[in-house]
Amino acid sequence: MSRSIFVNLPVKDLNRSKSFFEAMGYSFNPQFTDETAACLVISDTIFAMLLTHPKYAQFTKKEIADTQKTSAALICLSRDSRADVDVEVDAALKAGGTEARDPEDHGFMYSRGYCDLDGHTWEIMWMDQTAVQPT
Numbered sequence: 001m002s003r004s005i006f007v008n009l010p011v012k013d014l015n016r017s018k019s020f021f022e023a024m025g026y027s028f029n030p031q032f033t034d035e036t037a038a039c040l041v042i043s044d045t046i047f048a049m050l051l052t053h054p055k056y057a058q059f060t061k062k063e064i065a066d067t068q069k070t071s072a073a074l075i076c077l078s079r080d081s082r083a084d085v086d087v088e089v090d091a092a093l094k095a096g097g098t099e100a101r102d103p104e105d106h107g108f109m110y111s112r113g114y115c116d117l118d119g120h121t122w123e124i125m126w127m128d129q130t131a132v133q134p135t
Contacts, residue, residue, distance in 0.1 A: 004045040007075060010056035010064050011118050014038060017050050020117050023095035024088065042077065067119035074113075076123040082110045085124045089114050092122070108132075 011017040018028060018038050029047070032039035036055040040048040053064055065072040079085050092114040093099060100113030100121050108131035113123045 002045055004047065006039075006047045006049050007073075008049045008051055008056065008059065009118070009120050010053050011050045012053065013117075014050060014052050017117055020092075020095045020097070021050075024091040046077075048075075067115075067121075069119075071121060074121050074123050076111075076125060079124055079126050082126050085110055085112055085126050088124050092116070 014036070021040055022028075027041050029039040029041055032047075032049070036052045038050045040050055042048060051059075056064060079088065089099070089112040097114040097116050100115050100123070103110070103112045108128040109125065110127075111123055111125035113121055115121050
């Protein structure tokens with residue numbers, strides 16, 4: 001069995017967050033989606049659980065970070081091409097996200113970032129695998 005990752009993210013308005021990611025072309029797994037949570041499908045093995053604050057609080061004793069003011073995590077996703085990086089970030093900006101920083105172009109690697117409606121930072125990157133030196 002391959003490993004999967006479920007990143008859990010607190011969101012203030014679940015329906016608004018779902019609309020944001022749907023506008024970017026993402027879908028949700030209805031099996032793990034209800035009025036308190038939505039399972040964002042990123043790939044066959046990568047998912048983000050968008051959780052209302054009360055639902056998220058069930059999983060931690062810590063205060064929920066205000067990601068509009070502080071950074072709690074950087075979620076980095078790879079794409080197949082430089083163009084795919086631009087397509088995703090441009091879609092996020094069109095859907096109401098904000099650009100996290102200036103693009104970085106190192107020739108063999110290209111990345112851009114955006115903040116979603118709750119301030120979570122998503123780094124989108126492409127890397128030329130032929131430029132990666134084996135270890």
